[in-house]
Amino acid sequence: SYVLTQPPSVSVSPGQTARIxxxxxxxxxxxxxxxxxxxxxxxxxxxxxxxxxxSGIPERFSGSNSGNTATLTINRVEAGDEADYYxxxxxxxxxxxxxxxxxxxxxx
Amino acid sequence: xVQLVQSGAELKKPGASVKVSCKASGYTFITYDIGWVxxxxxxxxxxxxxxxxxxxxxxxxxxxQGRVTMTTDTSTSTAYMELRRLRFDDTAIYYCAxxxxxxxxxxxxxxxxxxxxxx
Numbered sequence: 563s564y565v566l567t568q569p570p571s572v573s574v575s576p577g578q579t580a581r582i583x584x585x586x587x588x589x590x591x592x593x594x595x596x597x598x599x600x601x602x603x604x605x606x607x608x609x610x611x612x613x614x615x616x617s618g619i620p621e622r623f624s625g626s627n628s629g630n631t632a633t634l635t636i637n638r639v640e641a642g643d644e645a646d647y648y649x650x651x652x653x654x655x656x657x658x659x660x661x662x663x664x665x666x667x668x669x670x
Numbered sequence: 671x672v673q674l675v676q677s678g679a680e681l682k683k684p685g686a687s688v689k690v691s692c693k694a695s696g697y698t699f700i701t702y703d704i705g706w707v708x709x710x711x712x713x714x715x716x717x718x719x720x721x722x723x724x725x726x727x728x729x730x731x732x733x734x735q736g737r738v739t740m741t742t743d744t745s746t747s748t749a750y751m752e753l754r755r756l757r758f759d760d761t762a763i764y765y766c767a768x769x770x771x772x773x774x775x776x777x778x779x780x781x782x783x784x785x786x787x788x789x
Binding site: 593595597604605606607610611616646648650651652656657658659660661662663664 | 714
């Protein structure tokens, strides 16, 4: 089955740019979605279809997808962005979603 | 507004069954699918299965195949997930989430239902 690989942790200072990667075999051929999960809360969709944002998600959140790596970029990071971030694609061969292992974003 | 309201926390013994409900409001239930995802303490998201809101087609993850049944009641816009023969490692928060037909992400999530399996 399809596997998504994320770094366990990323650290960034407030105001800087955070980049969280999601690796998968030829992932550029898939639509990648990203979720933010703060402690004790349910996940929230922050980017879908590689780079689109649901309504209400700040423009500071953006996504890209190329080759074997998709990237979630958070510009001008704020303390409130500290959370776990998960990438997700749909495995068409088995018709089910696949989640990455998650990345903990720490704002220093 | 669009909401998924889940049933309350459950404490079960090994070997028992649990049925979690997920009541939808604020949208046309049958035009979306519902997915079920769980998260064990300190762990990541683990997909369990999904069910079509209209015709009830299901697809279950291999890890729970044979122990899980997902259903919907369109008259009350409610989805259900029943997990049988519970094991200690089924202890987790169980989320339902809405999936639009036009893309493959889950755009609205319930708050989760904590299921604890303990003797």
